[in-house]
Amino acid sequence: MNTFNIVFSVIVLAGLAYVSSVIVKKLGSLRDPLQVWEALNNVGLLPIRMRAWIFSTVVGFANPYSRSINFRITELRKGKACGVMKESKKISNPFRCVHAAALITFGETVGGLAVFTLLGKKDRAILTNINAEYIKVSRGLLTASSIIQPIKDREITELVNEVLIKNAAFETVAKLTLTWKVDIKDK
Known part of the structure; x- marks a missing residue:
């Protein structure tokens, strides 16, 4: 594995860890889904499609049947x-x-x-x-x-x-x- 791949992997993992921490903090406030949506949209490095997937996953945790x-x-x-x-x-x-x-x-x-x-x-x-x-x-x-x-x-x-x-x-x-x-x- 070359140095670029290692650095890229570390950056991706750090980004996912940051996004996960934001989501975990906001999960308690899913009573206000707009707050979670806006928090995800404020993460600039995250592609739009990934934001939609993360938000839909969070909704699935709040409403488990929607995961079907x-x-x-x-x-x-x-x-x-x-x-x-x-x-x-x-x-x-x-x-x-x-x-x-x-x-x-x-x-x-x-x-x-x-x-x-x-x-x-x-x-x-x-x-x-x-x-x-x-x-x-x-x-x-x-x-x-x-x-x-x-x-x-x-x-x-x-x-x-x-x-x-x-x-x-x-x-x-x-x-x-x-x-x-x-x-x-x-x-």
């Missing part, structure tokens, strides 16, 4: 979340398209992140209802997006958001309506 699908969160802002999921044999049904349960898990994860970006550290939200409308057979690369308006009424107890899942041709393949019971404590 292979997804990446691609955008996260106040009230907005977007992600991608590629069709694979692991999430396919016998008809060679994405299984309905995988679509719901994907949509719930993206929609939940959009909701949690609007909540304070002491606020809580729990999913109470999912309504899924399957519009078209889902194959290939899928994109989910959810946009929710900022919470103006701090007395609300229920929040509803919509998640659209589209295929590579930008055709809507599924539409989910998520109903959340919210407890707003930060007033």
